Amino acid sequence: MRAAELIRAGATRADLRRCCAERDIERLREGLYALPSARADVRTAATHGGALACVSALRHHGIWVLDAPGVHVWLGRGGRAHAHPGCRCVAHWETGRARPGVVSVARALVQVARCRGSEAFFVAYESAWRLGKLTATARTWIRQNLDAGMRYLVDFARPDADSGLESLVRLRLAKLGIVLQSQVSIRGVGVVDFVLDGRIILEVDGRENHDGGSSRHKDLGRDARALALGYLPLRFDYAQVMYEWHLVEAAILGARETLGRRSLRPVAGRRGQL
Ligand SMILES: [Zn+2]
Ligand SMILES: [Zn+2]
Structure with a gap:
């Protein structure tokens, strides 16, 4: 606060000096x-x-x-x-x-x-x-x-983005014309960050909750179950999204190319549930 405001509120210069001393x-x-x-x-x-x-x-x-x-x-x-x-x-x-x-x-x-x-x-x-x-x-x-x-x-913007990293990824991919489904529940896998083209799962690990060996074990299990259901899981971490985006972007575009955009059909309903 400014001295003028304190004085307007009733303090004196002597009060201010005394309060500072104490x-x-x-x-x-x-x-x-x-x-x-x-x-x-x-x-x-x-x-x-x-x-x-x-x-x-x-x-x-x-x-x-x-x-x-x-x-x-x-x-x-x-x-x-x-x-x-x-x-x-x-x-x-x-x-x-x-x-x-x-x-x-x-x-x-x-x-x-x-x-x-x-x-x-x-x-x-x-x-x-x-x-x-x-x-x-x-x-x-x-x-x-x-x-x-x-x-x-x-x-x-949406009110339900799970993390800042997810917000960033969604915005950057939208600029490439790629529309993502966010927070998708897949039976047998759980809730994944994003699904694109109905087949590619994109997970972005925040820096807070993904640094232990047990979370790595869990992530590998999730990825294996996703592959078994016909999805292609891609997983990136904080540093990659922040400092190596060119690599993340190239991986996503490469995965789409590999799967062939025309032949992509959502696997939902057959073996999984979107
Ligand atoms: Zn300054
Ligand atoms: Zn500023």
Whole structure:
């Protein structure tokens, strides 16, 4: 909070000095104070002159975001950036009046679209929606405030994407004209991330839940059962999707080629159930 706000709320200059001395509050810079419990990134943003914004704000709200360096700070139109030690802030000057704190999920998403591009926006948007942090009103507001060329992403988004990686894969394959069925239940295999062309199973392992030997054993069993039912399972991990997408894309296109798109018929109903 700014000193002016604290004084308007009834504090005196002497109160502020005493509270600082007793460490009830901490002075970030001239005229700006924080509670000891304030998070480090929120303090950094306030010290820089604004509110935690963009990807940094979404991370604060518990939303899955693609990695992005720096602390993103909204200074508002006509705000002022303050120098401070160790500054690696990424400044946002979008319209409005910024105050210390954290920007809303909706505003942060619009900031991400401009700052980090369409993929970063899309994965964060689907994550926020799935977590129940986007009302219909917020979704409409976001769509209106996006650049016209990005509004299709809001229309394409779904509320049930299982992970940010899945969102990313679905968007990238859609750009290649490949339509996926998400979260498909196959009898004998379980729920798989995606099915394409009715025959190819695509599984994307998030980094959190796929690093042990037991999960590898389980995955191999699933793949074997899928093959036995006539499906072709493809499995990729976090690093491959993020850093070796060319390989993932080539594998998917190669698998389609191998199976022959024309002869592909869904195996559902015969040996499995889509
Ligand atoms: Zn800074
Ligand atoms: Zn940003």
